[in-house]
Amino acid sequence: MMSESGGALTILVVEDNPGDAALLRDLLETDDDVADAGGPPAVLLAERVSDACAVLAASPVDVVLLDLSLPDARGLDTVARVRAAAPHLPIVVLTGLDDEALAVRAVQAGAQDYLVKGAVTGPGVRRAIRHARERQYLFEAARRATHARDVVLGVVAHDLRNPLGAVRMCAGVLAAEQAPTRESVAQLSGVILSSVELMERIIRDLLDVSAIEAGRLAVDLGRVSVAAVLDKARELAESLAAERGVTLDVRSTAGDALLRGDAGRLQQALGNLLGNAIKFTPRGGHVTLSASPDVLPDAPRADDAQAVRLEVADTGRGIAPEHLPHVFDRFWQARETRRGGAGLGLAIVKGIAEAHGGAVDVESAPGVGSRFWLTIPTAD
Secondary structure, rough: OOOOOOOOOOOEEEOOOOOHHHHHHHHHHHOOOOOOOOOOEEEEEEEEHHHHHHHHHHHHEEEEEEEEEEOOOOOOHHHHHHHHHHHOOEEEEEEOOOHHHHHHHHHHOOOOOEEOOOOOOOOHHHHHHHHHHHHHHHHHHHHHHHHHHHHHOOOOOHHHHHHHHHHHHHHHHHHHHOOOOOHHHHHHHHHHHHHHHHHHHHHHHHHHHHHHHOOOOOOOOEEEEHHHHHHHHHHHHHHHHHHHOOOOEEEEOOOOOOOEEEEEHHHHHHHHHHHHHHHHHOOOOOEEEEEEEOOOOOOHHHHHHHEEEEEEOOOOOOOOOOHHHHHHOOOOOOOOOOOOOOOOOOHHHHHHHOOOOOOEEEEEEEEOOOEEEEEEEOOO
């Protein structure tokens, strides 16, 4: 039962009865089962809810043991006030022998567990604290997942609304023209086609992320030429680079190496990396796609470690150091940087690399640029 920082727990006991407070403190500080690898818990005492709120504002606390009958609050009001002061902390309520029904209602109102005073033992305290922390962790994880879902639904709805509006507009123009010209039909049809392709790509990315989360991303592994992968990636990215005024270079020291990979998925990953690099590199900048021999650091045998690094480097604006640990998180762009899109591209790159038994990584500095790379095992 260590704290999030790896040290001993800090437990706040909110109890106005000196005898009950002393008993709990002794149990917490002396019971070997309660003490964790970081040493016995640090126990803080408060007799009122107002005192507890002051302690919570001033000191880091891991768990609150809360009496439901205090001089300045009673019943569920005690839970509500402490929950408002520390919404993310687990709370274990303390109740008398004849108030167990109230304790159950307190759990329903937001506490994570309860203890009946007069029947408290060291193992009982340990169980209650462990369960409270586990339940609070699950609650927070569910809350974060719900928030991420709501954010991505909003972003995806926005991203789909734009191309859908273009399709609606073009269809309306075609319907209104009694005798549309061939040029008009060709132009409006092109807009409709590109809009539909964009919507399909958004939906495909969502399906890929769902498959990655479930460990079911489909990859058809075979022998894939590194040179062919680079040529195809350059071919697909050249027009975007030219449109943006960005120089695209391709380099390789991998020779005629063959990867154990899925050519389509590797193209998808490199396409995501090149698309981002070109998009966030200013006009006149450079993007470099390269391949070089590498090794997999975590391979179980040296023979399994041979790999090729497929790297995309740019001279763009770079990424702040505090954001680097999160760039491969799903929905990260949408949630943290608002860079546009649903923030699924880099999560898909990571999923593709791992589905190949490889890895992905990044180096970046603001104002200097970024380097993203996949390390993919060779066929041999």
